[in-house]
């Protein structure tokens with residue numbers, strides 16, 4: 462599927478993780494990348510996606526991600542709209558872990574557990590805008606952040622970067638990298654956009670169709686911490702192996718979907734894998750998701766409660782859904798899960814490719 466134009470863009474992403482200047486809240490802004498009728502707005506507050514705009518099958522432009530009208534609202538957001546979450550995405554049981562005989566105490570912000578990096582994770586800090594090339598052949602914006610030794614309790618200094626790039630019209634690539642500067646540390650980054658292909662203000666996503674390329678998942682306890690089991694999805698409401706509407710079996714789950722899938726690895730664990738396809742017949746929009754990550758968290762946004770969003774929209778449960786590619790939750794306590802520990806010798810890399818299509822209206 463790669464053509465020359467895409468390849469040139471991908472070669473361009475081969476950047477180094479170098480010096481990061483500190484940035485402060487006064488530098489927070491909106492950065493747009495655009496190609497044809499497709500554009501993505503981003504902010505360096507949490508390296509977040511604030512809008513993704515593309516046509517529906519009638520040619521009408523629509524914004525398909527949940528978010529706010531103003532940057533100030535992102536600063537008080539507790540739903541992680543559009544954000545890069547880390548240093549460790551998802552939950553860490555008991556807000557602590559042991560690495561090489563040292564126990565690290567983290568900030569608990571989800572009951573007794575740590576969620577998405579703690580009280581002030583990577584989603585709630587100012588990232589440096591390293592490069593912004595809004596309308597080049599490969600429009601991109603690159604954010605960097607340096608996380609201090611001990612930040613939210615995690616060991617060692619880490620430099621992280623996220624590069625958002627439009628490779629061809631209707632395709633967004635996300636490249637995340639992290640480098641430990643002085644100590645071994647866990648790193649697990651995720652992109653936390655809430656999607657609604659019908660438009661961010663079009664109501665719920667229950668009638669959208671989802672396919673997930675995963676035959677296994679990691680069951681969780683009542684605090685959403687994995688039990689350690691890796692179980693088949695077959696015969697459970699988690700099975701999206703064949704395309705199903707999101708709402709087809711959601712009533713069988715008291716709190717909707719908030720679960721990690723083990724993405725089927727056709728070509729080995731580090732290659733780009735097809736993870737999911739989401740489609741909406743009303744708008745005709747389709748999104749294909751590929752990733753290098755081993756896991757995919759499906760979250761159907763059951764916790765959204767009358768959030769005031771963009772353009773007067775009010776987001777209720779199921780107003781959007783998240784497809785967060787990442788490592789498995791609580792891997793620090795499950796040696797059988799793929800490790801999230803990086804050392805100064807090994808750079809963390811995580812790729813995502815979102816490809817959008819629009820089915821043409823039938824002509825009669």
Ligand SMILES: *[C@@H]1O[C@H](CO)[C@@H](O)[C@H](O)[C@H]1NC(C)=O
Pocket residue numbers: 491492493502512514524
């Ligand atoms: C995206 O950003 C551009 C440039 O800052 C702005 O003009 C436009 O209104 C933004 N679009 C949305 C949907 O927020």
Ligand SMILES: *[C@@H]1O[C@H](CO)[C@@H](O)[C@H](O)[C@H]1NC(C)=O
Pocket residue numbers: 561645802804
């Ligand atoms: C643990 O300590 C040993 C011995 O000092 C070292 O070789 C190893 O790299 C350390 N592991 C991590 C993950 O830091």
